[in-house]
Amino acid sequence: MISPQAVAVGIAWSGGTLTVLGDAPPGCGLVVRVRGEEHREEWVSRVPKGPFWLPGERLVLEAAPSLWLVRSEAPLDELLLPEEAAAAALGEGGLLQALGPSGERLYLGQELLRRWRVSGRYVAEDAGILREGNRFRTTFHLPPQVSEGVLEVAVFACRDGRVFDVGRQSVAVRRVGLAALLTGAARRHAALYGTLAALGALALGTLVGLTFPGGRVR
Amino acid sequence: MGAAALFLPVAGLAINPLLLVGAGLVVGFLSGLLGVGGGFLLTPLLMMMGLSPAVAAASGTNALVGTAASGLLAHLRRNSVDFRLGLVLLAGGGLGGAAGTSWVRLLRQAGSLDAVIVGLYVLFLGALGLALFSEGLLARVKSSAEAGERTVTPHWVSRIPLRLSFPASGIVVSPLVPLLLGALVGLLAAFMGVGGGFFLVPSLTFLLGVPMRVVVGTSLFQVLFTALAVTVLQAALNGTVDVVVALGILAGSAGGAQLGAAAGRRLQGTELRIVFSLLLLALSFKMLNDLWALPASFLVPAGGGP
Numbered sequence: 205m206i207s208p209q210a211v212a213v214g215i216a217w218s219g220g221t222l223t224v225l226g227d228a229p230p231g232c233g234l235v236v237r238v239r240g241e242e243h244r245e246e247w248v249s250r251v252p253k254g255p256f257w258l259p260g261e262r263l264v265l266e267a268a269p270s271l272w273l274v275r276s277e278a279p280l281d282e283l284l285l286p287e288e289a290a291a292a293a294l295g296e297g298g299l300l301q302a303l304g305p306s307g308e309r310l311y312l313g314q315e316l317l318r319r320w321r322v323s324g325r326y327v328a329e330d331a332g333i334l335r336e337g338n339r340f341r342t343t344f345h346l347p348p349q350v351s352e353g354v355l356e357v358a359v360f361a362c363r364d365g366r367v368f369d370v371g372r373q374s375v376a377v378r379r380v381g382l383a384a385l386l387t388g389a390a391r392r393h394a395a396l397y398g399t400l401a402a403l404g405a406l407a408l409g410t411l412v413g414l415t416f417p418g419g420r421v422r
Numbered sequence: 423m424g425a426a427a428l429f430l431p432v433a434g435l436a437i438n439p440l441l442l443v444g445a446g447l448v449v450g451f452l453s454g455l456l457g458v459g460g461g462f463l464l465t466p467l468l469m470m471m472g473l474s475p476a477v478a479a480a481s482g483t484n485a486l487v488g489t490a491a492s493g494l495l496a497h498l499r500r501n502s503v504d505f506r507l508g509l510v511l512l513a514g515g516g517l518g519g520a521a522g523t524s525w526v527r528l529l530r531q532a533g534s535l536d537a538v539i540v541g542l543y544v545l546f547l548g549a550l551g552l553a554l555f556s557e558g559l560l561a562r563v564k565s566s567a568e569a570g571e572r573t574v575t576p577h578w579v580s581r582i583p584l585r586l587s588f589p590a591s592g593i594v595v596s597p598l599v600p601l602l603l604g605a606l607v608g609l610l611a612a613f614m615g616v617g618g619g620f621f622l623v624p625s626l627t628f629l630l631g632v633p634m635r636v637v638v639g640t641s642l643f644q645v646l647f648t649a650l651a652v653t654v655l656q657a658a659l660n661g662t663v664d665v666v667v668a669l670g671i672l673a674g675s676a677g678g679a680q681l682g683a684a685a686g687r688r689l690q691g692t693e694l695r696i697v698f699s700l701l702l703l704a705l706s707f708k709m710l711n712d713l714w715a716l717p718a719s720f721l722v723p724a725g726g727g728p
Contacts, residue, residue: 215666218427218436250720257717315721348429348436379431386431390661398657401484401665402650405672409491412676416492 206357211346211377219324219348222375224357225341229369233276233283234333235294235360238344240271240377241353249312263312265303270351272299272320273344274328277335285365292360292367296328323347352377352387432664433477439670441471446485446674453489453675454682460675461486461611461619462547465539466705468667474723475539476526477664480656483611483649484668489675490646497639504590504636508643510597511622514604515611515648522612523655542613544710546621551702553624575631591632591640599630604644611652619645 207223224236245268251260276283280295289295293302300313320326324347333342354374361369379387389397428439445467449460461482468478497503529538575593582596603625607618622641626632632640657663 213429215429215431216427217429245723247721247723250717250722255714257713257720259722263721312721315719319719319721348427349434351434383429383431386665390432390657390663394661395654395658397665398654398663401657401663401668402487402653404665405484405487405653405668406491406646406650408669408672408676409488410495412488412672412679413492413495416676416680 206373206375209375211350211355211375212380213350213352213377213383214380215382217348217383219350220346221343222346222355222357223341223343224359225339226359226371227338228335228340228359229361230338232361232363232368233278234335234340235274235276235280235283235362236333236342237275237294237356237358237360238271238273239356239358240269240351241355242267242269243351244268247312247316261312263316265316268303270325270353271346271355272326275332275342275344276330277333279330280328283362283365284367288362288366294360299326323349325349350377352379428666428670430473430664430666432662433473433481433667435472437471442667442670443674445471446671446676447678447681448674449671450489450675450678450680451682451685452678453493454679455685460489462543462550462702463705464671466543466709473664473667474662476660476662477667479526479539479613480653480660480662481664481667482671483656484653484663484665485671485675486649487646487653488668488672489679490642490649492676492679494639494642494646497642500635500639502635503639503643504588504632505643507588507591507600507626507630507632508640510600511604511607511640511644512647514601514606515608515618515644516604516651517601518605518608518610519612519648519652519655520608521605522609523652523659526612526656527660539613540709540713542610544706544713546610547702547706547709550621550624551699551706553699555696555699555703576629579629579631588632591630591636593631595630600626603629604648607644608648608652611648612656618648 205225207225208220211220211222222238224238228234245265247263247265248259249261249263250257252258274294276294280289284292284294286295286297290297290301293299296317300310300317303313303316317326324345327344333340354376357373357375359371360367361371378384386397389400426438426440427436428442429436445464448467449464452463453460464482464485465475465478468482469475473481494503575595579595579599582598584596584598585594586597587594603622607622610618610621619638619641622644623637626637626641653663
């Protein structure tokens with residue numbers, strides 16, 4: 205079970221929580237993963253040129269997850285064989301492999317994950333899953349910049365280094381109220397949105413000018 | 423972030439709304455104190471709050487519309503706006519703004535927008551800070567403003583062909599010069615989210631010989647319409663205008679402008695300009711340091727967009 209069943213991002217949104225709870229077979233280790241929708245993303249490295257840091261190599265990610273949160277009951281290498289973790293794209297290595305950069309460009313992927321970790325977009329912890337008998341419970345923190353779309357919550361039951369059962373459920377992330385109205389207008393009616401934004405600022409400025417006629421004029 | 427957070431839909435991040443109002447207060451204070459739009463401070467302040475350079479510049483321009491409209495009203499009451507000159511500047515601003523908005527898009531795709539914006543800031547803030555700090559310029563500005571006299575148009579500017587009379591300013595110059603100045607301001611607005619008042623005021627005074635009493639009003643006229651056009655273009659082409667950011671800034675700048683105007687009446691203009699120039703130089707130095715210091719990350723989003 206997941207709570208809440210849908211995430212509402214309103215104008216007062218500053219991040220939230222997502223709690224996953226359920227039953228787990230006895231004698232297994234658990235890994236819980238929350239994955240955001242994938243989209244194309246481009247990054248540019250900064251390289252020193254003379255005294256300045258200027259744009260250099262380009263990193264194109266065709267399927268970058270908007271969110272990647274993983275919790276496990278124990279370190280992943282204790283729960284899963286390396287090839288099994290890679291196949292399920294659970295560990296950092298599996299994620300990097302899915303993202304693309306390898307070989308000489310691996311450092312770009314590692315830097316990317318470091319940035320995502322700082323912003324809360326990528327979290328991997330081997331703690332935080334509470335067990336009481338067969339029941340388990342864990343709570344993830346959703347960062348303020350969580351993207352709209354669907355979050356896939358997957359629970360992996362592991363035994364003897366292998367995944368023997370997987371449960372999946374989806375959670376919708378939607379902008380609501382004023383945030384939804386403004387986002388929709390900015391994306392779907394960009395010219396109208398821009399015109400209204402400009403005219404609104406003009407009206408407010410005029411109102412201020414009329415309300416406070418005094419001002420320093422050179 | 424706590425309960426006092428405000429989600430910015432286009433920027434895609436949550437910040438404390440008091441930060442936006444505070445930035446507006448600071449910018450409005452300077453605007454009321456010194457008679458400039460304050461956009462040159464707004465973009466770096468927004469970037470320090472975590473907004474991408476592209477969203478900071480576009481949303482700052484949106485807020486400038488309100489600030490400029492408020493200031494222009496005061497000048498209209500004093501009949502200190504040269505509409506003919508303003509329209510020529512505006513035509514240039516439209517061309518520069520349209521070109522700049524398209525170039526912003528290309529630079530976003532190339533991933534070099536950060537460096538361009540920071541580089542332009544360093545260049546313009548540093549140059550302006552040094553210019554204001556120089557005693558000769560201060561003396562000329564002061565004497566022109568106090569005596570209400572017109573600075574003489576430089577000889578080489580007077581010799582440019584296609585001369586046109588601008589009666590409200592009492593000058594006869596080629597419209598190509600204000601057209602070019604307007605185009606440069608349009609570029610500045612698109613790249614840096616600034617209205618260009620800090621660039622236009624000294625340019626109109628010393629390059630065209632426009633009297634000081636007309637300069638600021640005419641500059642605000644051009645800034646207002648350029649910012650209007652750039653806001654619409656940025657929203658339509660780049661999707662980088664966050665209206666919540668602009669509203670938060672305007673909420674603060676209204677009060678700040680009144681406080682600044684009140685403070686300005688108690689201080690001497692020369693003192694104010696020296697303080698202002700030091701502020702600009704400090705900001706310029708800080709951004710130059712950002713450009714050559716080891717970056718916090720050697721990977722940046724291509725385009726710095728939302």
